[in-house]
Amino acid sequence: GQSLEQPSEVTAVEGAIVQINCTYQTSGFYGLSWYQQHDGGAPTFLSYNALDGLEETGRFSSFLSRSDSYGYLLLQELQMKDSASYFCAVRDRGTALIFGKGTTLSVSS
């Protein structure tokens, strides 16, 4: 079957660094994406990795290891506004994405 595993909750303090892991098992693989969703809002795209390695976008970075079927989202210099849910997603075939169940990040002062 197809599945994505990520922790359900992560807590951290302002200014810290947090890593949200994602492992996947899919029949095909075209890339790993990350989405952010604030409470009650629409998910918004954060980053995408098709190849192994690290992609950096400001305070956020995303990493992929295709051989390990593993990736992570790294958030640096955490701010209160980073409190949200974060979803990893895989495109295994065609055009549709499969989403993980999400990780709720709580940032405290």
Added chain:
Amino acid sequence: NAGVTQTPKFQVLKTGQSMTLQCAQDMNHNSMYWYRQDPGMGLRLIYYSASEGTTDKGEVPNGYNVSRLNKREFSLRLESAAPSQTSVYFCASNQRGTDTQYFGPGTRLTVL
């Protein structure tokens, strides 16, 4: 550009009633999707349309039908609503071959 729009924002139905959720995008995207989101379950794909004129089932299609009316619009229909369909419904779109999906604001549906 409005991006992806959804109507209505909120809806309450009684068991057995029918309704159609509307979605439109103005980004000229080929592909459109309907997801449902339940607490602790993430986003689950109901149906998608890879391009105008095609639709395919996702992970949880039972109880739903879709219509890709044209390139801009993709509607989701509940023929006979059930309490298990109480959820938040998101529509999304993207350019075929890319992984960046753009989501609408969601429809919060309660079935009593």
